[in-house]
Amino acid sequence: xxxxxxxxxxxxxxxxxxxxxxxxxxxxxxxxxxxxxxxxxxxxxxxxxxxxxxxxxxxxxxxxxxxxxxxxxxxxxxxxxxxxxxxxxxxxxxxxxxxxxxxxxxxxxxxxxxxxxxxxxxxxxxxxxxxxxxxxxxxxxxxxxxxxxxxxxxxxxxxxxxxxxxxxxxxxxxxxxxxxxxxxxxxxxxxxxxxxxxxxxxxxxxxxxxxxxxxxxxxxxxxxxxxxxxxxxxxxxxxxxxxxxxxxxxxxxxxxxxxxxxxxxxxxxxxxxxxxxxxxxxxxxxxxxxxxxxxxxxxxxxxxxxxxxxxxxxxxxxxxxxxxxxxxxxxxxxxxxxxxxxxxxxxxxxxxxxxxxxxxxxxxxxxxxxxxxxxxxxxxxxxxxxxxxxxxxxxxxxxxxxxxxxxxxxxxxxxxxxxxxxxxxxxxxxxxxxxxxxxxxxxxxxxxxxxxxxxxxxxxxxxxxxxxxxxxxxxxxxxxxxxxxxxxxxxxxxxxxxxxxxxxxxxxxxxxxxxxxxxxxxxxxxxxxxxxxxxxxxxxxxxxxxxxxxxxxxxxxxxxxxxxxxxxxxx
Ligand code: PEP
Ligand code: MG
Numbered sequence: 283x284x285x286x287x288x289x290x291x292x293x294x295x296x297x298x299x300x301x302x303x304x305x306x307x308x309x310x311x312x313x314x315x316x317x318x319x320x321x322x323x324x325x326x327x328x329x330x331x332x333x334x335x336x337x338x339x340x341x342x343x344x345x346x347x348x349x350x351x352x353x354x355x356x357x358x359x360x361x362x363x364x365x366x367x368x369x370x371x372x373x374x375x376x377x378x379x380x381x382x383x384x385x386x387x388x389x390x391x392x393x394x395x396x397x398x399x400x401x402x403x404x405x406x407x408x409x410x411x412x413x414x415x416x417x418x419x420x421x422x423x424x425x426x427x428x429x430x431x432x433x434x435x436x437x438x439x440x441x442x443x444x445x446x447x448x449x450x451x452x453x454x455x456x457x458x459x460x461x462x463x464x465x466x467x468x469x470x471x472x473x474x475x476x477x478x479x480x481x482x483x484x485x486x487x488x489x490x491x492x493x494x495x496x497x498x499x500x501x502x503x504x505x506x507x508x509x510x511x512x513x514x515x516x517x518x519x520x521x522x523x524x525x526x527x528x529x530x531x532x533x534x535x536x537x538x539x540x541x542x543x544x545x546x547x548x549x550x551x552x553x554x555x556x557x558x559x560x561x562x563x564x565x566x567x568x569x570x571x572x573x574x575x576x577x578x579x580x581x582x583x584x585x586x587x588x589x590x591x592x593x594x595x596x597x598x599x600x601x602x603x604x605x606x607x608x609x610x611x612x613x614x615x616x617x618x619x620x621x622x623x624x625x626x627x628x629x630x631x632x633x634x635x636x637x638x639x640x641x642x643x644x645x646x647x648x649x650x651x652x653x654x655x656x657x658x659x660x661x662x663x664x665x666x667x668x669x670x671x672x673x674x675x676x677x678x679x680x681x682x683x684x685x686x687x688x689x690x691x692x693x694x695x696x697x698x699x700x701x702x703x704x705x706x707x708x709x710x711x712x713x714x715x716x717x718x719x720x721x722x723x724x725x726x727x728x729x730x731x732x733x734x735x736x737x738x739x740x741x742x743x744x745x746x747x748x749x750x751x752x753x754x755x756x757x758x759x760x761x762x763x764x765x766x767x768x769x770x771x772x773x774x775x776x777x778x779x780x781x782x783x784x785x786x787x788x789x790x791x792x793x794x795x796x797x798x799x800x801x802x803x804x805x806x807x808x809x810x811x812x813x814x815x816x817x818x819x820x821x822x823x824x825x826x827x828x829x830x831x832x833x834x835x836x837x838x839x840x841x842x843x844x845x846x847x848x849x850x851x852x853x
Contacts, residue, residue: 284514287488289463291508292474295483295533296526297461298519301499301512302439304432304450305492309421314382323373326383329423330363336419337363344452347433354562355452359416367588368394368413384424391417401623406585415447435459440501442491446473456480461503463488463510477505478811485510536814540571544817546799550825554817555611555807557785561602566810571817574611576733576807577785578603580656581619589627590652596659604667611668613733613783613807615712616656616685618642618674637747642675647684657692664704672710672733677717679724686728712785714738719767722774732775733807736786740764758841759788765797765836765844772802783807793848795819800832 316322337356345353362368368390375386391413398410422429432441433453441454441462451473454462459482464473467486477484483505495501495512502511502522506529511518545551555576556567560583567575583591583599591599604612619625620641628649633639646653660671673685686709693703713719714735722732736759741748743763746756758764768784775782783805788794790808795816798806806816831851835844 284518285494285512287463287491287494287510287512289485289488289491289508289510290467290474291505292467292486293477293480293482293484293505294529295461295481295505296503296522296529297440297483297505298500298502298514298522298526299438299440299460301442301495301497301501302435303492303495303497304430304441304443304446306418306430306447307422307427309384309418309425309427311384311388311421312382313385316376316380316382319377319380322376322383326373326376326387326424329383329420330369332423333416333420334360334363337416340449340453343433347455352452355412355449358412359419359449362413362416363420384421387417387420387424406623409585411447415449418447419449432459440503442495442501444492451477451480454480456482461505463491463501463503465489465491478809481811536818539814539817539821540569542571542817542821544573544820546820546823546825546828548824548826550799552799552803552820553611553783553805554813554820555613555783555785555805556810556813557807558603561599561606563810564603564606567813568606570810570813572610572810572813574613574805574807575603575607576611576613576783576789576805578612578614580615580617581623584617584619584625585623587627590655593655593659593662596656597662600660600663600669601666604663604669607667609668611670613670613672613710613785614660615672615674616643616653616660617646620645637741643673643681643685644675646673647681647688650688653685654688654692657689658696661689661693661696661703661707662701664707665702668706669704670708670710670731672712672731674712674735675714675738676711676725677715679721679728682711682725682728712738713771714742714786716743716767719743719771722771723777726774726778726780729780731780732771732782733805734768734771734782734784734786734803736764736768736784736788739767739786740788743767759791759794760797760835760841760844760848762836762838762841762844765801765832768798768803769801769832769836776802781805790816792819792852793845796823796828796848796851797832797835797844799823799825800828800830 337360341353341356344356371390372386375390376383395410395413398406401407432450433455435458438458438460441459444465445467446464461483463485465488467473474484474486483503485503485505485508488510491510499513502514543551544554553573555574556572557577558564558567558575559579583596600614621636676682696703708730710729710731710733712735713732718725737748740757740759744756744758746753748757772782781804784803785807789806790812799820808816835847838844
């Protein structure tokens with residue numbers, strides 16, 4: 283009998299292969315009282331060294347087999363094991379509480395993991411997965427338990443796991459691993475992100491799949507619809523083979539669009555860009571036919587470290603991105619820290635409402651030395667490509683004017699010192715606060731461009747915390763209130779001869795795209811893997827028809843009505 287399990291579609295595609303259960307042993311951590319804590323700390327240090335040596339070997343092996351980028355994960359694990367803040371906290375716990383190292387490690391790691399897990403950003407949540415992963419390795423050594431090594435898999439399989447650690451995924455060989463499913467995780471969990479970058483089908487959140495499956499059982503993973511079929515019937519296999527072939531044909535069609543422009547059937551052209559968090563992400567955007575970087579979230583340069591990045595470090599990061607993009611537009615957003623994205627070393631006081639607090643441009647305008655360092659790094663890099671700078675969380679004209687004048691001051695200083703700076707840097711803002719969306723007519727006179735940050739614009743407009751599950755029903759991208767704000771932003775920009783992009787998640791959304799096209803959005807910036815699908819969608823619709831569609835939805839009553847209507851026209 284076949285069993286169908288519903289989960290979350292995490293990475294598109296369909297695969298049919300035998301199951302491989304990747305189940306690491308669960309560790310039993312028992313608290314022990316010790317008298318000789320020095321000896322315990324010495325044992326702990328030895329196991330750190332053993333783990334580091336193992337990680338060095340894994341890094342080398344993975345880089346040979348699967349490439350440098352996959353091996354990078356092990357470098358970051360080595361770094362965690364060298365992080366004095368983390369390691370010292372464990373040793374101190376052993377010494378002061380006179381407990382065993384396993385117990386201290388487990389408790390301290392849990393504290394760090396929950397800190398990172400509660401951050402809204404997926405890149406930061408990945409760090410939680412890294413800490414969990416490296417902790418497991420270290421615990422294994424302290425307890426004397428061997429770990430499964432997924433790189434030894436040598437036949438075609440579907441991986442079935444509770445969750446995949448970053449080091450598990452780094453060791454997965456695409457040649458043999460055809461797909462995976464994990465019991466926990468959501469669309470932005472580490473394993474889901476990895477699946478999309480490996481381009482293998484994945485379904486996550488399949489709750490108790492492990493208890494229903496044995497090794498070698500046949501499995502179908504449908505990453506398009508979020509379904510996993512265990513022990514499928516012959517008919518189901520046949521049916522999914524047809525589906526798989528159709529999807530693969532579609533992908534071949536999409537891939538043909540890689541070097542194409544993005545044009546509607548009636549000749550209206552838009553630009554499709556990618557959102558990145560680090561210079562390493564640029565390659566993915568180019569591989570998927572991105573025409574620009576529509577959002578470079580620079581916060582990641584500042585996070586996961588002990589102190590602020592220097593001007594030199596920043597200059598090199600920005601230069602690397604600009605050079606890789608070879609004169610294609612690169613929109614760099616200045617530091618958007620604060621709120622949920624903390625920098626422990628800035629030692630800022632806790633706030634009641636961090637999303638409404640001392641963050642992003644507010645913080646930069648006050649901590650000017652830090653802001654000026656970033657701007658100098660950017661200005662110096664500007665000669666290596668097509669740089670556009672944008673400020674996040676702008677709520678008032680005054681904030682924009684201040685930020686711009688600081689930027690121009692730094693430019694002048696650099697030029698006085700004989701340092702070359704591009705004269706074609708556009709200066710824009712994120713429109714993610716309703717006051718700015720409403721005042722778009724005035725902003726449009728002063729900025730060079732807008733980029734609509736719908737992730738925050740929705741949260742502030744509907745007064746709905748974007749991280750609170752209880753109120754997530756109010757997080758409504760298609761609410762006519764949001765659509766009307768977007769229309770106002772685009773109209774006022776165009777009236778003043780300025781261009782408008784969107785870098786919130788909504789820009790890559792199949793339902794939103796037709797409306798945004800109708801409203802006249804010029805640039806859509808999204809995750810790399812969404813680009814070709816969006817290009818294909820846009821190339822099949824007519825801009826003049828979408829103008830009428832947009833007009834209609836602006837006057838609808840509810841988000842559901844908008845969604846239902848767009849779904850019918852997409853059919
Ligand atoms: C946004 O708010 O839409 C956005 C792109 O910024 P972030 O998700 O980084 O807040
Ligand atoms: Mg934002």
